[in-house]
Structure formats: structure tokens, C-alpha cells
Amino acid sequence: MIYTDTWLQDFSDYNNINNINESGHQEITIFKPLATKKIRLRLNNLYDDVPLKFTKLVIHREGRKSIDVHVDGKYTFELAPHSAKWTDWIDIDIKANDYLTIDIHSPNKTIHSLGSNLSESFTKIKNFTDRNDGFFFGVSAVQAQVEKKPIKIAFFGDSLTNQGFFSAPLSKELTYINRIVTANYGISGNRLLHPGSGKSQWVQSFGPAGVDRFDEMLNDFQPDIVIFMEGVNDLLHPGAGSPIDELPTSQELIDGINKLNQKCSLNNIVFVPMTVTPFRGNINNGIYAWNPKKEVIRQEFNKYIVRSFPYAVDLAPFVSDASQTRLAYEFDSGDHIHTSKCGGRKIAQFIERNLIDKGLVEVIKANRQITE
Structure with a gap:
């Protein structure tokens, strides 16, 4: 059993x-x-x-x-x-x-x-x-x-994962495709490189840095696939509630995501990172959170994700408007960073198509020798 x-x-x-x-x-x-x-x-x-x-x-x-x-x-x-x-x-x-x-x-x-x-x-x-x-x-x-052993998928990220607008409908749809179970390891306000800091009343709930809590997720849930969506708060928070000196370079973000990928590789886990979605127009703690420097870092980080990880999902262009710096209206909840419930369902369908097209279920069966 x-x-x-x-x-x-x-x-x-x-x-x-x-x-x-x-x-x-x-x-x-x-x-x-x-x-x-x-x-x-x-x-x-x-x-x-x-x-x-x-x-x-x-x-x-x-x-x-x-x-x-x-x-x-x-x-x-x-x-x-x-x-x-x-x-x-x-x-x-x-x-x-x-x-x-x-x-x-x-x-x-x-x-x-x-x-x-x-x-x-x-x-x-x-x-x-x-x-x-x-x-x-x-x-x-x-x-x-x-x-029988199921295929286990962990959603790891920030509030975009935590709120469930894409992760919940995607989880439900995946269970109909195969014997799959999922876990939601999204924490609102979470960052890849830094724990919660700054003036927000929610800072205590932002949790430890993603690079620090990742091991606990791997040990507790022991996933076959990690769908990773984090990095936007690393750019949004500094200077808009958190110290500006916590703004990472694109290379620091790259080093962080590579650490997670290495941990997955060591445990025979498929790592599925998604590109960081835009946030221009967002106001955080009463401060305009976006600036051109942050946008350059986001774009550089996303380019690295797309070219470096075979199972990467290039979500950012899918949800962006023509400028590629803002969420498109059909995805925007109104605060210019979080997606709407309707937008989340479209994102779930987009990710599902990517997972199926890349044959991930069959890859996991081969890796784990899972049989029907």
C-alpha cells in the first residue's frame, strides 16, 4: 500500500x-x-x-x-x-x-x-x-x-500560484488526464532570493526565500514535477515597501533558479519554470513599483529561462499586452500584477497544452517506472 x-x-x-x-x-x-x-x-x-x-x-x-x-x-x-x-x-x-x-x-x-x-x-x-x-x-x-503510485506535481511560487486561479483548474484538469495529484506551495508575497522584509502589514506571511524553503517542499511532498512561478516579487517589492538594495541583478535571479533546478536534477524531478509576468502599473504600499531598470532585469531573466530549461513555459508573452510590459486586459485582476479568475483559467489551458505537447506525463512514467 x-x-x-x-x-x-x-x-x-x-x-x-x-x-x-x-x-x-x-x-x-x-x-x-x-x-x-x-x-x-x-x-x-x-x-x-x-x-x-x-x-x-x-x-x-x-x-x-x-x-x-x-x-x-x-x-x-x-x-x-x-x-x-x-x-x-x-x-x-x-x-x-x-x-x-x-x-x-x-x-x-x-x-x-x-x-x-x-x-x-x-x-x-x-x-x-x-x-x-x-x-x-x-x-x-x-x-x-x-x-498505485500517482504522478505528483508541486506548484511552487508566490500569490499568483497561491490564489489558485490557474493552479486549481490546471490541477483538476490534469487529474482527468492521468493518475495525478498536486500540491499548492504558493505563498503570497514570497520571493525567490529574499525573505519577507519591509513595511507591509503582510510581511510576516511572505515567508522565507524560495531558495530556502524549496528543500522542505521536496522532502515533504517528493514531487515528480515542480511547476515554478516566482520572481515577480523580487522585482516589485524593492523600493516599494522593501529596501531598494534588495533588488537583484538578472544574474542573481539566474543563480537562484539554477540552484532549484540542480536540486530537482539530483532528485530526478522535472523542473518546469515559467517566465516572470509583467507588472507595469502596479502600486505597492502606495508606491509605483515598476521602473525601466526592473523591466530590463525581468526581460533578461525570462530570456535565460526560455533558452536554458527544456520544459520552460514562456507564459509572459501570452499574458502581456502589445507593449510586453503590462498584463493584457483580459488577464488583469485590476491591480496590474495578479490575474483574474477568468484569466487564470486561460493560463491553466495554456500551461496544460505545453505540458502535453512536451510529453511530460510520459517522461515521468519513464523516469519513475510508473505503470497503469
Whole structure:
């Protein structure tokens, strides 16, 4: 029997958010790509200084009886500060491409260990309040027992990955093509070369530099493919909330991405980097974030990605307007850096075509000797 994560969302430290659980009740509905008869949940309290209490934790599917979830045989429990823990194994009959709802009751009102996802195609959050910002607490992964090893794809990046507008629909479509599971390791505000710094109220949640957290992702998820989309915050933040001396050269970005590629090569993992999308027009911390120098660095970095990595996805031209320095209207959420939900679906289709055209599924089967 094989144990594999079938749903995963990286958590971060949102120390500036209070009363996320004002109602004391939260539901997380997730898409389950693989059939299984046993699952367990990863409970997450990594960034809080107080225990996270669970007075009730159940799972259910539409039209089916709910199932109590236990930890060490108990159905009420608490999770120690700065810790994560797996629940006991749960007997449940889940079909492939089904939905599962996780129902959490907790007296903790303010919780800082949070995940976030704005797309509802793979993960849907209900907080029983007026909140609709996609933040959720408590459960950061679901693991299943399966008979055959799946192909595992990790999405690694910043808010463009984290929000789920392209990664969620792409994940869902890929599961229909083959036995594939995905994990979202996007962190809003994350940079390739530097940890969070500067004046933003969100700085604590930006997390460690991508080059520093990459190993943890490789060890925890053990992916076959990494779809990488990071670098825009390395250019956007300096001088617009972060110190200007943190602006990297194109060579420093190249050195950073090469480190990630080397780590993948050593572990027989296919590295799929995407070119850095444009951000001209964005205002960050009240400051116009773009300038010609940053644009030159972006263009030089993108040229290197396209010519250096066989599975690179040249996303930037696809989402740019005629100037190649701004997001095209059909992709722009309005802040000139993040994509819209509709734009995200188009990006997902674009990436999917690239992955299929490059024969990545067959490459992974050959590398890992995965058989149907």
C-alpha cells in the first residue's frame, strides 16, 4: 500500500489577521482526485503561540453520513503551539474525482496559522461569516492510502500560484488526464532570493526565500514535477515597501533558479519554470513599483529561462499586452500584477497544452517506472 498526499496547501504566518474564526465553525470542501478507502488529515498550528482546540472535527460527502475524526483515539483534542500532527486513519470509501467536506469546530477566534485559496474549483472555504477572502485554518493536507503510485506535481511560487486561479483548474484538469495529484506551495508575497522584509502589514506571511524553503517542499511532498512561478516579487517589492538594495541583478535571479533546478536534477524531478509576468502599473504600499531598470532585469531573466530549461513555459508573452510590459486586459485582476479568475483559467489551458505537447506525463512514467 502507498501513502500519498492527495490535497495540500502550504500554510504561512498571518500574524496581522484577527478573528478569522469568529463563528467558531469552518468548512473546507476539497477535490479528491484518487479513489481510496483510508485517509488522514494533517492538522496545522505551526505559527501560533497558543494551542488550537478542536471541539468537533468531522468529514462528510453529499448525501452520506458524517464521520468523526479522531486524534490518538479522541474526538476532542488540541494541537500544541508551533506544531503539526496527523489525525488517526479514517475508514471512508471515496471515488476518484469526488468532493470531500471537512467540518471544523473550534473555540479559537484568532488563528494565525492559515492557508488561503481564492479559486473554488479545487478548494472551497465556508467560514459562516461575511468573510470571503479565502483564508482557512486547521487542515493543511489530506493523505490517502492508494494501490498505485500517482504522478505528483508541486506548484511552487508566490500569490499568483497561491490564489489558485490557474493552479486549481490546471490541477483538476490534469487529474482527468492521468493518475495525478498536486500540491499548492504558493505563498503570497514570497520571493525567490529574499525573505519577507519591509513595511507591509503582510510581511510576516511572505515567508522565507524560495531558495530556502524549496528543500522542505521536496522532502515533504517528493514531487515528480515542480511547476515554478516566482520572481515577480523580487522585482516589485524593492523600493516599494522593501529596501531598494534588495533588488537583484538578472544574474542573481539566474543563480537562484539554477540552484532549484540542480536540486530537482539530483532528485530526478522535472523542473518546469515559467517566465516572470509583467507588472507595469502596479502600486505597492502606495508606491509605483515598476521602473525601466526592473523591466530590463525581468526581460533578461525570462530570456535565460526560455533558452536554458527544456520544459520552460514562456507564459509572459501570452499574458502581456502589445507593449510586453503590462498584463493584457483580459488577464488583469485590476491591480496590474495578479490575474483574474477568468484569466487564470486561460493560463491553466495554456500551461496544460505545453505540458502535453512536451510529453511530460510520459517522461515521468519513464523516469519513475510508473505503470497503469
